[in-house]
Amino acid sequence: MEIELLEVLDFLALYPPFSLLSPELRRDLPVRMEIQYARRGTEILTSGGRTDALHLIRGGAVEVHGPDGELLRRLGEGELFGAQALIRGGKVRNRVTAIEDALIYRLPVTEFQRLCQEDYAFAEFFVPLGADRLRSALRTPPRDSLSLFDLGSARVSDLAPSPGVTAPTSITIRQAAELLMLHQCSALLLSDGKIPQGIVTDRDITLRAVATGLPGELPVSTIMTPHPLSIDEESPAIDAMLLMEEQNINHLAVRRNGRMTGILTSADVSFKQLGSSPVYLVGRIHRLTDLAELREAAQASHRLLVSMTSANVTAQALGRTLTHLTDAITLRLIRMAEERLGRPPVAYAWMAGGSQGRQEQGAKGDQDNGLILDDAYTPAAHGRYFAEFSQFVCDGLDACGYDYCPGEMMASNAQWRQPARIWRDLFAQWIDDPTQQALMLSSVFFDLRRVHGDAALFDDLHRSVLKKARDNKVFLAHMADNALSRQPPLGFFRNLVLERTGEHAATLDLKLNGVIPIVDMARVYALETEVTAVNTWERLSLASVKGSVTPAAARDLSEAMEFIGATRFRHQARRAREGKIPNNHLSPEELSDFERQHLKDAFRVVRVMQRSLAHHHQIALLT
């Protein structure tokens, strides 16, 4: 074939999936194409009709309408239609009409099939729903990122692969020291029969035995740490690193299925390999004593956002790390408040809600928090202490850049600083009578996590709330309805966000129209099955085990959340780099074709799941 249809070839090279093809495969394509022209108003594909080609818009624009006439998409230059019909054997479901005069390249079905067979990336591009395509997008790092390390995928088990050395608690201190030497390790798991009871480290032997002059013939149980701090081996590695840094310990017991099976040491945790800055930052925060220094340390969150996004850390790990930073600052402020005001008169638990509660913080947002007090609390005797305490912490957070919550959902507000029994009544009221206000509060107060204080206070309240919520179908239906109130856009059309109403918006709120709908759905799935986790990814995964959402759907939503989240963080990092205040408002022009295509897929996953949730709760969804 003697041909130089370079115009066509150059065009194909610009748009996926043709841009994904090897140059050799692509070079052959122009001569296999046909060109068609459609005047504005012409129906190109008819619902119920047939087609024998993949259509690529060379110029102009078309609208895709579903069988019920609803607008599904608007497509412009470089976009495709007809692929799903080809996959179904040529039967057209959605009507496609030119809304502007359109010049269209047609790739005959035989060529389409040939390319699908010869090129995997090309075929994967057309997988229905786009969930698989989204998955492969997550595996393909965007071009501008360096894959130095991936904090998100590292688990505790990746850091300490070998099982710990276990010895009976009955051995002597000297024998323990010999075992440490023999196995060249720095700590032993000590077991009483079958179940490990504690650990002993070389440091324990030095400080607790040698330095105090204990005889080496004493049983090791006299110097061991019983029931040491431990972490599940499936937990993110970053959690282990931060926990060790927070607690200032060098050894952390590792659990598998609830049993201690190994020991993670600070040497296992190669800070350089896993990205040192967040860990050191948190460590530094715990040593600061002055509010001005703390404020300065908090400034680092933007730098962290920039460095972690450029290192291609997952959105999940990034949210977790930035939340660890907020937690560290919160904890430091709490300790400073206690130092200033004296020991608290009754037990309390400081809770974080919203994105801090879910461990999904990005660039700093507003603070959402509350205080549960022991039921021994009386306003007359203790009111003043906790008022001053909360005010100090909330003021401190605000000074560090976590702005006061505009809705006053903070511990400094007396309404959200209550004894446990009142909290229980409040939740009961919200659940039994889900008013608009209660639903508004739900995103904060159903995503609570204890940051500091009495674990039992928090756990008891949390458990009773979850049980009550699970049993109330009306409440759950309201929560589901609430989860459908924000819907992702249909996609993009010529650098504009294509909204359901057919109107175009200049920018896209990635949080409100992307992240929040998934967070809201995950909350419903979690509440339906009493899942205690509040992190969206954990909720999805646990809810799928308990059956309120299918594993496939949970995986699709997790990946949609990851993609939207990562896009959001990249946008925030870009702004931070430019010295602007990071926000959630993305202009579609910022998106690469890769991101644009996959954001569309993510939105589609969310819309499909919203429809399914609506159906499950028999809610009429306005589309």
Added chain:
Amino acid sequence: MGMRARMADWRRRYQLRQAPEGPLRHFLSTPFPRDDLPWDAVEYLALDFETTGFDAARHEVLSIGFVPIREARVRLGEAVHLLVRPTRPIPPETAVIHRLTDDQMALEGLPLAEALGRLLQAMAGRVILAHFAPLERAFIHQASLQLYRVAPPLPMVDTMSLALHALTKKNHPPKEGELRLAALRERHGLPRYRAHNALSDAVATAELFLAQMAHRGGPGEAIPLGRIVEW
């Protein structure tokens, strides 16, 4: 059939009786498309020549690009681009425009007879589509006279004439430059193409033709070929 079409057909059969074996005979033995058929029921061959000038008697064809249109779709798979070896050196001023050089021609250029043969083969049974058709018609006739001593009748559609017709109908006499291929394409919202390659101009002409026909007449109105064809 219109009178011109009938006369052209008569001439075709007359020339066929004396035509030697070969591409011309093949061309003449294939009937022209009936001009009472709807425009999109016949096949077209969008055609463009790059030449050393505008006078067919003095200038030479340097390259030929053509692509068929069937069922109102441009069939890129059947597109052809030919270089034609000129008998005289290419004048520098035209080489600048087409970027075709003597060296390239010596290597890849076909003798005129062979190029015309392939063109006649492709034109058989089709309507020839060109932007400013008189130029292509004149060069085909010139080459054919030179090689076969006849000028075969050629059914042609001229996108420039179609544009002129549309503009005149709107009471909008065209201004300088408005009838150029690129200008008309822009008017129809068609993409900008690199000019001065015979094949890309042929494709560009084909697309313009589809756009013009889509906008001619009301919806569902079947315009017969006879309304647009020239002989």
